Amino acid sequence: MRPFRRYFVLLARYLRPQWPTALLMSLLLLASIALQLINPKILGYFIDTTVSQGLSQGLMWAALLFLAFSLLNQGLSVASSYLCEKVAWTATNALRGDLLARVLTLDQGFHKSHTQGELLERIDGDVNDLSDFFSKFVVHMLFHLLLMAGMLVVLTTIDWMLGVSMGLYCLLVVVVLTWMRRTTVDRWVTARQASSEFFGFLGESLDAAEDVRGNGGMSYIWRHFYQHFYRWYSTTCQAGWSGATPWIISQALFTLGKVIGLVLAAYLWSIGIASPGTVYLIFVYSALLMGPLEQVQWQLQSLYQSESCIRRIDGLFKTTAAIQDGPGTHVLAPGAPVVSFEDVSFGYAPDEPVLDGVSFRLEAGRVLGIVGRSGGGKTTLSRLLFRMYDPQSGRVCINGVPLPELRVRDLRRRMSLITQDIQLFQASVRDNLTFFDRSIPDERIVEVLADVGLRDWYRALPQRLNTQLGANNYGLSAGEAQLLAFARVFLTQPDLVLLDEASSRLDPLTEQYIEQAVDKLFEGRTGIVIAHRLATLRRADDILVIENGRVLEAGPRLDLAANPDSHFARLLQHEMGGIPV
Ligand SMILES: Nc1ncnc2c1ncn2[C@@H]1O[C@H](COP(=O)(O)OP(=O)(O)OP(=O)(O)O)[C@@H](O)[C@H]1O
CATH class of the missing domain: 1.20.1560.10 (ABC transporter type 1, transmembrane domain)
Structure with missing residues (x-):
């Protein structure tokens, strides 16, 4: 039966x-x-x-x-x-x-x-x-x-x-x-x-x-x-x-x-x-x-x-999602949030820890640069912040509220993540930028495209915002695709922005375009930049050095850079030959 x-x-x-x-x-x-x-x-x-x-x-x-x-x-x-x-x-x-x-x-x-x-x-x-x-x-x-x-x-x-x-x-x-x-x-x-x-x-x-x-x-x-x-x-x-x-x-x-x-x-x-x-x-x-x-x-x-x-x-x-929606009894106050990790341990498999007792606090409106060796757990940290996974122990909090107490949708609406993999849809430039949100006026989209340095690219589009992006992406380079991802974030106006190796694909000229735009993006927001190349940490207020899933060092960027005994200073010495960032 x-x-x-x-x-x-x-x-x-x-x-x-x-x-x-x-x-x-x-x-x-x-x-x-x-x-x-x-x-x-x-x-x-x-x-x-x-x-x-x-x-x-x-x-x-x-x-x-x-x-x-x-x-x-x-x-x-x-x-x-x-x-x-x-x-x-x-x-x-x-x-x-x-x-x-x-x-x-x-x-x-x-x-x-x-x-x-x-x-x-x-x-x-x-x-x-x-x-x-x-x-x-x-x-x-x-x-x-x-x-x-x-x-x-x-x-x-x-x-x-x-x-x-x-x-x-x-x-x-x-x-x-x-x-x-x-x-x-x-x-x-x-x-x-x-x-x-x-x-x-x-x-x-x-x-x-x-x-x-x-x-x-x-x-x-x-x-x-x-x-x-x-x-x-x-x-x-x-x-x-x-x-x-x-x-x-x-x-x-x-x-x-x-x-x-x-x-x-x-x-x-x-x-x-x-x-x-x-x-x-x-x-x-x-x-x-x-x-x-x-x-x-x-x-x-x-x-x-x-x-x-x-x-x-x-x-x-x-199939039930491992991530269950919170009761939503806490509503996040508008504005840049405080982010804190409290003794967080996590592994994709329970017996293979990737993060081990990570604790730090990022004050509202500050930008945190996370550095460390490849495979150290930087991206994993960002996944926990976006509640794609829950830690096995410890708490990740926004404004002091543990993430499981918030509605996932409310949480993610307040944050934006830019990764190395930009997903473009088989849809118009407009829909790719607004995620099909028709309430955003075209003038705003064009303004944002100009802000991120895509004005000339936009003007060359045969049907402007109606141009379809698809398999051929209209000759969109990896750097341009990433600039489009930046434009998306500008349009959603989040309170917290996380850039995961976001500028790694940009050539020096394109990167110059975006520098100012990113500075503007971080204005009045809390920001996290995960970067291998220390030059991209110029705008970070604080630094967190992660190695093998543990916090090796944390503190204000200028203090760490000025202290020759710090890991960060040694990293700078190694990569930049001591040139300050
Ligand atoms: N989805 C996953 N499933 C299982 N293991 C994973 C997964 N993602 C990452 N890992 C493992 O977790 C560890 C930390 O990876 P993570 O991507 O967080 O490091 P990272 O510091 O961001 O590295 P990179 O700088 O190279 O991007 C690595 O050993 C990686 O193999």
């Missing part, structure tokens, strides 16, 4: 909003059942009348009625198919939307452990496989069960023995086939997992295409491509083969059904109960019974095959 329960939960949630369409679709299908039951009766009457009376006026009317009902049935099929598709698309799009929203709220830990391709497959591939269920499963299941019941009733009215034996036969077929198909589910789960891994690998390879080509890694890509593809292919074949035995048995059972119908019809005719028209009716209904039976068991098979999709969709909905 497991797939049914999960399935009905999904169905109830996504079909409820469109119940009028679903109801109309059901009525059309019911009308179609009635027509399918009536038509053989008309033919039975046609045969009996021909045998007993020869050609007559009644036969003409029977033929015309048969024709009219057949045409009407076709019309009903077209209309119900259209409604089925409409219901399916509306429901699956809503489900895709909810899955996407769910994935976007999950924390970085989840995203690091699932490739983009795998998530795409889970948001779109799994849902695609379910589309039939949203439109057809319940209605078709009901339709075919009712059709089957209708035929059994008609057969019982001819002779109770006929109805009972065919009824028992139907029960036997459904039970046997349902039981047999259960064994194939696990194989389909494995096959679907292999397909997501294949798409995950594909997405990753396409993302890294430039690096891979540049570094001669194509043979690695091809080898893994074939490995993933082979696994997907072989698991799908195995799942398909495991479904073949039930299919063979179902064909044998259907033939048995036809034989039972024929034998019973011949018997009833031989004892004089059935007329030739009735014998025809028994034969047609026995043969027609196979249709709904086949459909019912096919729907069940598809449900079992799709159980893997339903299970994975369910799993995604049940």
Whole structure:
């Protein structure tokens, strides 16, 4: 019963909003059942009348009625198919939307452990496989069960023995086939997992295409491509083969059904109960019974095959974010905040600490420069501040309030992060800068572009702010992309700005452009600059030297620079030859 329960939960949630369409679709299908039951009766009457009376006026009317009902049935099929598709698309799009929203709220830990391709497959591939269920499963299941019941009733009215034996036969077929198909589910789960891994690998390879080509890694890509593809292919074949035995048995059972119908019809005719028209009716209904039976068991098979999709969709909905929203009882006062780390320890894996007892306090409106060896934990520190992860011990506070007590959205709205990886969307320059916020006037955007030194770049755009940025980025260099990221921050006006190696991609000339802009950005705000190159720390008030996850040194920049025994002074000596920053 497991797939049914999960399935009905999904169905109830996504079909409820469109119940009028679903109801109309059901009525059309019911009308179609009635027509399918009536038509053989008309033919039975046609045969009996021909045998007993020869050609007559009644036969003409029977033929015309048969024709009219057949045409009407076709019309009903077209209309119900259209409604089925409409219901399916509306429901699956809503489900895709909810899955996407769910994935976007999950924390970085989840995203690091699932490739983009795998998530795409889970948001779109799994849902695609379910589309039939949203439109057809319940209605078709009901339709075919009712059709089957209708035929059994008609057969019982001819002779109770006929109805009972065919009824028992139907029960036997459904039970046997349902039981047999259960064994194939696990194989389909494995096959679907292999397909997501294949798409995950594909997405990753396409993302890294430039690096891979540049570094001669194509043979690695091809080898893994074939490995993933082979696994997907072989698991799908195995799942398909495991479904073949039930299919063979179902064909044998259907033939048995036809034989039972024929034998019973011949018997009833031989004892004089059935007329030739009735014998025809028994034969047609026995043969027609196979249709709904086949459909019912096919729907069940598809449900079992799709159980893997339903299970994975369910799993995604049940995945809880490690970062839970705070109660929001504290509201951050407007203006530059105070940031404090209190004895914070953290590791991506619990037994591999990356930060160990880190404590510091950054006063409102000051700029902190964080320096240290590569891998020391600087970026990790910024992730904790943005609450992408929670520390295993200790507290990260803003204005003295521990981050878990704040709403994540409220927190992130007050901060901006500029990293080395700038993500641009396949959208207009305007939307890329405002994150689709239409309330920001164009004049403000143009002003900001000029502030960050992109005036000439903007003027050269063919459609100005409407120019689409996409795969080719209109020749956007890495430095220009980073300047666009700066422009984004200027537009959002945060109270706390964190630059993670933000100027590492800028050439000296471009960097000059941005120097003044960044000074302006830090005005009246709290700022953190994570930098390898000490020259970029010119604007820092305080310095934090991090090594192996520990605070090695902290203090005002000028004091540390002036103290020849400080680590910072030694770093300056080493990198800048003693030139003050
Ligand atoms: N998402 C992650 N999952 C697991 N380990 C990670 C993750 N990100 C970073 N690490 C590890 O945590 C340690 C600290 O990394 P972090 O990026 O914070 O250092 P960093 O000082 O910013 O380095 P860099 O200056 O090179 O950017 C490193 O050993 C790194 O391998």
